[in-house]
Amino acid sequence: MWQQLRSELHPHNLEIVTVALDTGGVPAALPWIDAANPDHPSLIDEAHLVDELFGIVYVPSGVWIDEAGTIVRSPETAYPIRPSYLDREVPEGASTETADRIMEVNKLRVDADRYVSALHDWVAKGADSRFALAPEEVLRRSRPRLMEEATAIAHFELGQHLFRLGRSDDAVLHFKEALRLQPDNWTYKRQAWNLLDPGQRSVDVYGSDWMSDVKRIGAENYYPQLDM
Amino acid sequence: MIVETLQVDPVELERRTGWAIKPQGACKGERCVPLPGQPKDQVDIRMLAARLGMPLIQDAASGLWCLGPETGGRALATAQAPELILPDMYGNEFSLSSLRGSKVLLVAWASW
Numbered sequence: 001m002w003q004q005l006r007s008e009l010h011p012h013n014l015e016i017v018t019v020a021l022d023t024g025g026v027p028a029a030l031p032w033i034d035a036a037n038p039d040h041p042s043l044i045d046e047a048h049l050v051d052e053l054f055g056i057v058y059v060p061s062g063v064w065i066d067e068a069g070t071i072v073r074s075p076e077t078a079y080p081i082r083p084s085y086l087d088r089e090v091p092e093g094a095s096t097e098t099a100d101r102i103m104e105v106n107k108l109r110v111d112a113d114r115y116v117s118a119l120h121d122w123v124a125k126g127a128d129s130r131f132a133l134a135p136e137e138v139l140r141r142s143r144p145r146l147m148e149e150a151t152a153i154a155h156f157e158l159g160q161h162l163f164r165l166g167r168s169d170d171a172v173l174h175f176k177e178a179l180r181l182q183p184d185n186w187t188y189k190r191q192a193w194n195l196l197d198p199g200q201r202s203v204d205v206y207g208s209d210w211m212s213d214v215k216r217i218g219a220e221n222y223y224p225q226l227d228m
Numbered sequence: 229m230i231v232e233t234l235q236v237d238p239v240e241l242e243r244r245t246g247w248a249i250k251p252q253g254a255c256k257g258e259r260c261v262p263l264p265g266q267p268k269d270q271v272d273i274r275m276l277a278a279r280l281g282m283p284l285i286q287d288a289a290s291g292l293w294c295l296g297p298e299t300g301g302r303a304l305a306t307a308q309a310p311e312l313i314l315p316d317m318y319g320n321e322f323s324l325s326s327l328r329g330s331k332v333l334l335v336a337w338a339s340w
Contacts, residue, residue, distance in 0.1 A: 013330050014331045014332070015330045016333045017324065017333070019334065019336050019337070020339060022340070029317070029339050031339075033317055041316065042317065043315065044314065044317060052297060053303075054303065059336050060335055060337045063334040064331070064333055065309045065324075065327075065332040065333075066331055070307050070308060070309065071304065071308070072307075074304060078335055139304055139305075142302040142304035143302065144301075144303075145300070145302055145303050154294040154295065154296030157230060157296075158285065158287055162287065162290065170287060170289050187336075187338065190338070190340050191340060
């Protein structure tokens with residue numbers, strides 16, 4: 001998905017690094033990476049370290065880092081193009097569940113054109129770009145790291161570790177606690193649901209699922225509005 | 229950081245959390261927190277957790293502990309990008325800091 005933009009901007013000294021946040025590791029991410037056939041580094045984060053280090057709670061999220069290694073935009077919604085599934089129409093004869101899902105997805109707020117335009121501006125102008133934020137603003141936009149959130153991170157890490165050991169019942173206890181402590185962390189929720197049901201449909205053990213939780217907040221609020 | 233005991237190796241602690249054990253205490257960037265009475269070759273993570281506001285939880289069934297990140301600030305404690313070393317699909321490790329001198333767009337995505 002990012003390869004075309006990378007081809008355009010790499011000659012202007014931008015590198016794109018994609019990171020798959022996937023407890024499933026290479027087997028989970030490989031089909032997607034193979035299909036994208038990227039020239040850029042395409043990494044796999046099976047421990048969800050990036051979530052913790054950068055405060056990422058949904059995907060796709062993008063972070064801009066300048067030549068000196070300074071973050072100039074903290075995590076925010078990052079799409080290189082408007083994904084076609086946002087404009088999908090409900091097919092005739094679709095089940096109620098499918099129709100419901102398509103209509104909710106259609107409400108997601110994605111502004112790929114604005115994001116890519118801002119990225120071009122930064123690549124061209126560097127620190128003079130109005131989209132390159134001062135360090136104080138980068139920190140202000142970063143998520144507060146309260147004890148609830150930090151404890152959720154610890155429970156999620158422990159859950160992943162136990163899951164890999166084959167102790168999925170014990171793992172679920174920690175995933176549930178992580179989800180309770182940080183209910184707006186969609187990467188944790190979706191990863192935890194996915195490990196039990198790849199479709200992220202109703203998972204009794206969590207008492208929640210993607211559709212129910214998205215409807216609760218309103219799909220239009222799933223991605224925060226770009227602050228650019 | 230998953231651990232089996234409450235005494236941990238400082239090298240492993242730094243690799244996983246970024247907190248280095250120095251004569252003045254536990255340090256990350258310019259911030260140092262004293263850890264009085266600690267031997268150089270081991271760190272008591274109960275003390276570290278208390279000093280830095282880190283959660284320390286235990287899985288009762290396995291006895292494993294997990295030390296979470298420090299609290300009281302922001303997820304990004306500084307605008308300096310944290311070091312990130314991750315493998316690609318072939319298992320080759322890639323370091324984010326190897327791209328110093330280039331602008332970088334780091335994109336987090338997932339298959340799920």
